[in-house]
Amino acid sequence: MYHPQDNLNHNIIIDRFKKGEISISRAFSLLMGSSEELNNKNNIETHISYQKIDRQITEVKENKLEQVLDEMDALIGLNEVKKLVREYLAFLQVQKLRESYQLNSHAIVMHMIFKGNPGTGKTTMARLIGRIFKEVGFLKNGDLLEVERSDLVGEYIGHTAQKTKKLIQKALGGVLFIDEAYSLARGGEKDFGKEAIDTMVKMMEDHKDELIIILAGYCHEMDFFLDTNPGLKSRFALQLDFPDYSVDELVKIAEIMYKQREYILDKESKHFIYRVLTEILNNEGEISGNARTVRNLVEKSIRQQALRIIKANKINRRELIYIRKEDLAWGEGKHE
Known part of the structure; x- marks a missing residue:
């Protein structure tokens, strides 16, 4: 016998997913569990197909993505930054489509450099980028972890590598935002900041598909920083300028x-x-x-x-x- 409660359970699961209370995988598990239970009862009328579940979750994700993009567009200024983010978003989506048709696709490197004065929207944009690339499946959770030199650099040999690894592990699935990143290169070859950079570069390779690292700071200082670390330029090919507001x-x-x-x-x-x-x-x-x-x-x-x-x-x-x-x-x- 059909029970209205069966559809109610289905709607509750979808609603919980929309609110972000459960993940996609958990929603699928709950919905398909509900579907199997209904099949066992021979309630064919209330059977939830894989296609219907997939369509509903896809629609929710598309709506969430549009909401975050609307938030980005509502920011004052930053037109070139917004344009570039949309370009990379489209590029990522097309690469996924090419893969689905067994076509060659390009490796996607999303690590970025943000250059600009304080108060120009760098942290706000980093947080939005995490949320945007979570919605298209590039990041698992899209959370922002904001750190600075003191969070990365230790007090003795080997301590810096430990601290840096721990923070990067914590940031996996989201965005690691390193403010005033140029300070890591101020002490020269013997400074522990270099150890933080070396550790970060290695872990970027090991976890290239699991996080986005954003290095941020004043324009001139960041240019100097990249000049003193040529290897970083190829790993942070995406550089965004955040101009002062009018x-x-x-x-x-x-x-x-x-x-x-x-x-x-x-x-x-x-x-x-x-x-x-x-x-x-x-x-x-x-x-x-x-x-x-x-x-x-x-x-x-x-x-x-x-x-x-x-x-x-x-x-x-x-x-x-x-x-x-x-x-x-x-x-x-x-x-x-």
Whole structure:
């Protein structure tokens, strides 16, 4: 006899997969287990075919991929970076299709160099890359592990190799993001940083299909780093430049940050924040910290707004939402 609960169990499994609570393999196992049980009961009407399961999971994965790509596209600026990520995504997908038709396919090396100042979106993009390449099956989990020199370099001979191996093992299936990577080459031949590089290069070969390593840092320092380690250039063929944001882009970033916190810039304060950021650019030659500077400005203005409205006799919803010019006036001529 057919039981509505049979379809309910199937829907629950699919829903759990959509929410990321269970893996693809676990979903298949549960669904096919349910299917076998139904067959044993001769409930042909409720039989779940392999094709149906595969189609549903494929649709879920495609939707998840589009969601992550939409998040990437929503980032301010970084147009060349976005374009290159999409190119490599398409390349990876086509190589898989070629393999399915028994055609020659190219080996895929996804290790990258990110060059740019702090606050230009490098870490954010690394996290998105992990999620994107998880959805197409290149990475197992897509998690980001962010480390720096002190996490890799030990205090005595052999210690560095142990630390580096341990971190790379931990990063397998996702992205290992090494910030200020050029610091590994600052000490010369006798520095333990070289041992970290050598260990990393070897493990990249041993686990070439299991992780993406991203080396990040200032443009000039990263160029110098690659010049002193010629072997790294071939292993990190994908190099992405993260330019400083323009003032217009920074104002858009500020508006997004306010929106995420459920605040709104009124017309006057929007013009004023543009003026403050322009002043920083003119005085310093570049906007120190880029998006980080904007974040500091946003958070400070929210605290200033709190000081202003807490003194008011009447506080309504509009007053709680809007950021006024006076909440930003502290930033004119003096910047954190």
